[in-house]
Amino acid sequence: MAVALALLAVMAALSWCVSPATAELTRIEHPVKDGAPLRLLVVGDWGRKAAYNQSRVAQQMGEVAEEMEIDFVVSTGDNFLEDGLAAVDDMAFHESFVDVYTAQSLQKPWYLVLGNHDYRGDVLVQLDPALRKIDSRFICMRSFIVSAGIVDFFFVDTTPFQLQYWTDPGEDHYDWRGVAPREAYIANLLKDVDAAMKESTATWKVAVGHHTMRSVSAHGDTQELLQLLLPVLKVTLIKTSAISSPSVKHSNMRRNIRRFQENNVDFYINGHDHCLEHISSRDSPIQYFTSGGGSKAWRGIFQENEDELEFFYDGQGFLSLELNENKARFAFYDVYGEALYHWSLSKANLLQVQASARVTEE
């Protein structure tokens, strides 16, 4: 009861706090307890009417969520397989979501992006607030921001980036209402994401999308995202010579130092490949996490890429994330609730690394 009331309070707050952050992106202020760390679970590629271990993953999510007392859940997309939702009263909404993630601890807001399979149904259904009348947890938008105290989450609609879905869809039909033409949609989206990231003063910046940037599994890297989205997320490194040169006026210097602090997204979290992965970027501080193990997995495909593989599990599971002012802690869990991998990053160390990278630039 208390949980239900708390959730209602969050939902009521949401309807007040939703405001356009920039021209286009909606910002949701997620209420946080002062000083308490933010805790959440991330799951992707899950909606299969409880089959392919979806229910086992859901059960373990419930247990971990209870132990951690999570604030919310993030979904990296492919929420309903194989073809999204057909209508607001599609029973798959119940069979794959409402009736599967039943634990009390999971009765929290779910912030969801769309995956490519969600675009194969009626794409507008999952975006329709009417679904929240059936289950108030379901908060799905194309691209939006969730501000939760020290963390800003930038949710990015990545399906339209993949050119092949437009030019060579094969048997599949994609519902492009609201995003065509592709080039204009992507250009506007990148502009809005860039502006929102520059505006952000959060300690941690986390980008979430469905598609992989780096992956060693079946889909591999998504070239369009590496070319178009990644440069927006990256630290804007400037040469220290530009700062220290006597010819640079003081105000310019200040602007340049500010530039150095722009956009630097800490983590990109995605689904799409049905596995769990952590990959480190070799030329930026960005860390890539794949959490796409919500149901069908075990593809048995491994292909290396240019970045550094830290962890790969080809089976089902999910990701937990805990963030405070100084530390981000990640853990991957399997269908037994076993923690397969722990990884953490200290913000102080990261800033040191960035500072020394800047010095050695010279």
Ligand SMILES: *[C@@H]1O[C@H](CO)[C@@H](O)[C@H](O)[C@H]1NC(C)=O
């Ligand atoms: C369910 O999980 C178990 C344990 O990882 C695995 O052995 C089994 O193959 C999985 N079932 C499916 C359908 O993936």
